[in-house]
Amino acid sequence: MSLYPADIESTAARIIAAFSARGLTLATAESCTGGLIAGALTEISGSSAVVDRGFVTYSNQAKIDLLGVQPETLERHGAVSRQTALEMVEGALSRSGCDVAVAVTGIAGPSGGTDEKPVGLVHLAARSRKGALLHREMRYGEIGRAEIRLATVRTALEMLIEAAG
Incomplete structure (x- = not known):
């Protein structure tokens, strides 16, 4: 029995199978999800061939x-920003030997939001050593802490x- 909803588990299984078949490894850099992305991936048998490491960088100092x-970057743009997410994913790749990384902040x-950066705002970045660089700004809304975190896992996967690719 998985700790994760069925859709997350099936997406994670697809990633493990596809990355394993191609010999690709990955790293995660997580703030607001606190390791849930790495957890979803390592829930899958065979994940040790794909998942190299996960960075849980909840504090600015950890980032x-x-x-x-x-x-x-943190002073100018804040922890929850496009710029921080991009630097997080770059750091995850440069500090690992992985082929692909994803970062979320x-x-x-339910607290911590402002008019400019409301609850439910998440910046995600993914990068491949082959050059693909993605960024998404998601505004999930005030759907609840657990649901925001799970929605972030879905988008990150x-x-x-x-x-x-």
Whole structure:
């Protein structure tokens, strides 16, 4: 029995099968999901051939220390921004030997939102060493903390597939 909804489990299984068949590895860099993306992937048998590492960088300092996010980026744009997500995914790739990485940073709520950055705002980035670079700004709305986090996992898994080509 999986810890995740059936649609997430089936998407994760597709990623593990496809990446394994192509000899691809991946890394995750997670803030608002706290490891749920890596967890969904490692729920699948055979994931050890694909999932190399996951960075859970919940604090700004962790983003700086583990992923090399620039302090100036965090000061100028904030942790929940396109720029931070892009630096997170670059850091995940550069600090691993992986072929593909995904990064997420957002506001899961129920508190912490502002008019400019409301609860449910999530920035995601995915990158392939072959050059694909994706960014998505999602506004899931105030659908609840757990649902925002699961919606982010769904989007991140889709982006891994797309980035891998």
